[in-house]
Amino acid sequence: MQPVVTVGLDGSPESLAAARWAAGEAEKRGLALRLLHAWPLLAPEPADTAAEVDQNYWARRLVHTAQAELRAHHPDLTVVADLVPEDAQEALIKAASESEMLVLGSRGLETVESYFMGDVSMPVVARAERPVVLVRAEPAERGSPPAPAERVVVALKLNGSAEALLGFAFHTAAARQVPLLAVHGRSVPLHARMPWGADHEVAEEITGEARQDLTRVLRPWREKYPQVRVTDSIRLASPGKAVLQAAEGAVLLVVGRRAHRHGVAPHLGPVAHAALHHGRCPVAVVPHD
Numbered sequence: 001m002q003p004v005v006t007v008g009l010d011g012s013p014e015s016l017a018a019a020r021w022a023a024g025e026a027e028k029r030g031l032a033l034r035l036l037h038a039w040p041l042l043a044p045e046p047a048d049t050a051a052e053v054d055q056n057y058w059a060r061r062l063v064h065t066a067q068a069e070l071r072a073h074h075p076d077l078t079v080v081a082d083l084v085p086e087d088a089q090e091a092l093i094k095a096a097s098e099s100e101m102l103v104l105g106s107r108g109l110e111t112v113e114s115y116f117m118g119d120v121s122m123p124v125v126a127r128a129e130r131p132v133v134l135v136r137a138e139p140a141e142r143g144s145p146p147a148p149a150e151r152v153v154v155a156l157k158l159n160g161s162a163e164a165l166l167g168f169a170f171h172t173a174a175a176r177q178v179p180l181l182a183v184h185g186r187s188v189p190l191h192a193r194m195p196w197g198a199d200h201e202v203a204e205e206i207t208g209e210a211r212q213d214l215t216r217v218l219r220p221w222r223e224k225y226p227q228v229r230v231t232d233s234i235r236l237a238s239p240g241k242a243v244l245q246a247a248e249g250a251v252l253l254v255v256g257r258r259a260h261r262h263g264v265a266p267h268l269g270p271v272a273h274a275a276l277h278h279g280r281c282p283v284a285v286v287p288h289d
Helices: 013-029 057-073 088-097 115-127 163-176 200-224 239-246 270-278
Strands: 004-008 032-038 079-084 101-106 132-136 149-155 180-185 230-235 250-258 283-288
Touching: 004 013, 004 088, 013 032, 013 057, 013 101, 013 132, 013 163, 032 057, 032 088, 057 079, 088 101, 088 115, 101 115, 115 132, 115 270, 149 163, 149 239, 163 180, 163 200, 163 250, 163 283, 180 200, 180 239, 200 230, 230 239, 239 250, 239 270, 250 270, 270 283
Parallel strands: 004 032, 004 101, 032 079, 101 132, 149 180, 149 250, 180 230, 250 283
Antiparallel strands: 132 283
16 A cells, blocks of 8 residues: 555544645655545445435535645645545544554644544544644634744653654654754652742753753764754753643644553553643654553
């Protein structure tokens, strides 16, 4: 199978925003784009059935309309439509395993949840074997959003392997030809918290240790991707808060999650939760060991 970026479509503004983002990413990476619409009640109707009796008419129209728009804006991009009569969650998890990445629409913590973000996308993000990117649509009443900062941001914990996470982040920055900002947030211990802020000596010690670890982790990736301009940031704040502040206006925020282990229920960590619920830019969740 040709390497693809897969996007889940449900007809919502968020899923259409995800499709447009996915088309641009697929083009930058030299991949094909797969538009997936999954619904258990899709009927095995012949392709030439009249619209007034075709039970799949609206599903076909949803996908084909998006396909036509994306082909018009990306004439050199291979865009394939795929309608499957399956449960959406299971279809998306399967599609993720067959794709370089899966892209879904997201409403974050707004009161009305989208189809994917409500019942489907969070379990998919927690279980997918490959990176999943969630993209939000800006409400029309907010007007045009500010131009994003030309950088990819990656959140690093510095304890454990980050090969998959950094590989995705560096490859994305290289494909987009933008800088990469590596961020590590670390909370100040209670005993070092003062009314005016953190104890200076403790803060310097924490920052110095984290800087050494961050430099060590990034060194091989800087050598592998010399064309990517890399900066790093150590922030004395909760990791979730530090990452959200650093990612404001970025083109993409990359966070990790522990890969699902047999016998352990899949889940997302606090940083991934904060990014998905509060981040304004697209967020990629990358499973890693």
